[in-house]
Amino acid sequence: xxxxxxxxxxxxxxxxxxxxxxxxxxxxxxxxxxxxxxxxxxxxxxxxxxxxxxxxxxxxxxxxxxxxxxxxxxxxxxxxxxxxxxxxxxxxxxxxxxxxxxxxxxxxxxxxxxxxxxxxxxxxxx
Amino acid sequence: xxxxxxxxxxxxxxxxxxxxxxxxxxxxxxxxxxxxxxxxxxxxxxxxxxxxxxxxxxxxxxxxxxxxxxxxxxxxxxxxxxxxxxxxxxxxxxxxxxxxxxxxxxxxxxxxxxxxxxxxxxxxxxxxxxxxxxxxx
Numbered sequence: 001x002x003x004x005x006x007x008x009x010x011x012x013x014x015x016x017x018x019x020x021x022x023x024x025x026x027x028x029x030x031x032x033x034x035x036x037x038x039x040x041x042x043x044x045x046x047x048x049x050x051x052x053x054x055x056x057x058x059x060x061x062x063x064x065x066x067x068x069x070x071x072x073x074x075x076x077x078x079x080x081x082x083x084x085x086x087x088x089x090x091x092x093x094x095x096x097x098x099x100x101x102x103x104x105x106x107x108x109x110x111x112x113x114x115x116x117x118x119x120x121x122x123x124x125x126x
Numbered sequence: 127x128x129x130x131x132x133x134x135x136x137x138x139x140x141x142x143x144x145x146x147x148x149x150x151x152x153x154x155x156x157x158x159x160x161x162x163x164x165x166x167x168x169x170x171x172x173x174x175x176x177x178x179x180x181x182x183x184x185x186x187x188x189x190x191x192x193x194x195x196x197x198x199x200x201x202x203x204x205x206x207x208x209x210x211x212x213x214x215x216x217x218x219x220x221x222x223x224x225x226x227x228x229x230x231x232x233x234x235x236x237x238x239x240x241x242x243x244x245x246x247x248x249x250x251x252x253x254x255x256x257x258x259x260x261x262x263x
Contacts, residue, residue, distance in 0.1 A: 004154045004155060004157075005154075005155055005241065007154060008150055008151060008154040008155050008240075008241065009241070011147070011150050011154070012147060012240055012241070015143060015146065015147050018143070019143060052186065052188060055186050055215055055216065056141050056144075056215075058215045058216075058236070058237075059141070059144060059214075059215035059236035059237060060141060060143055060144055060236075060237075061237065062236065062237020062238075063144060063147065063236060063237045063238065063240060064143070064147075067237070070237055074215075
C-alpha cells in the first residue's frame with residue numbers, strides 16, 4: 001500500500017465514523033418523513049423526497065462500510081414502492097411488511113451506532 | 127479528441143459525503159485531476175474552465191438527474207465529446223441500454239469500493255480508448 005493509499009484509508013475511516021455518528025438521526029428523520037407520507041399517500045413530492053433519501057442511504061451505507069444499512073434501506077425502498085403501487089394506503093399485509101422493514105433499518109442503525117460508541121469508530125459494520 | 131491517458135474528471139453528485147470520499151479516492155489513489163460539484167447548474171459553471179476528459183455523473187439527483195445533466199453538458203463544446211460514466215444505486219431492466227444509447231461508457235453501481243474505484247474507472251477508460259483505436263478514432 002502506498003502512502004497515498006494509506007492516507008486515503010484513514011480518510012475513509014474518518015468519513016465512515018462521521019456517517020455512523022449521524023445514522024440514528026438520519027434514520028429518525030427518515031421515519032418522520034415516512035409517517036408524514038403515510039398520512040398523505042397521494043403527495044407525490046413527499047414520496048419523491050422519501051425515495052431520494054432512501055436511495056442515498058442505500059448508496060452511502062455500503063460506501064461507508066455499513067452494508068447492512070444498504071440492504072435494509074433497499075428492502076424498505078421496495079416495500080415503499082409496493083405500498084405506493086397499491087393505490088392509497090395499501091393492503092394490511094403490505095403495511096405490515098413495510099413497518100417491519102422500517103423497524104429492521106432502525107434496529108440496524110442503532111446497532112451500528114452502539115457498536116461504534118463501544119469499540120471506537122471506523123472500519124466496517126457488516 | 128480525448129487524450130490517451132485519463133487526467134481530468136468532472137464528478138457531479140448531490141450527496142456531499144459520497145462526493146468528498148470519491149474526490150479523495152480519485153485524487154489520492156488515482157492521481158486524477160478532479161472537479162466536483164453538487165448539481166447540473168454548478169457543473170455548467172465550471173465545465174468550460176475545467177475542460178473534462180471524462181464526466182462521472184450520479185444518476186439520481188434532485189431537480190436535474192444524471193441523464194438530463196449529461197444532455198445539458200453535451201451542449202457545451204468543452205464536454206460535447208467527453209465520454210461519461212454513470213454512478214447509481216439502482217439499475218433497472220432497460221436502464222443500461224438506454225444509458226448506452228446516450229453514449230454512456232458504463233455504469234458503476236453503489237455501493238462501490240472507494241479504494242478500487244480509480245482502477246475501475248481506468249479500466250473503463252482503457253476499454254473506451256481501445257474501441258476508439260479499433261474504429262480509427
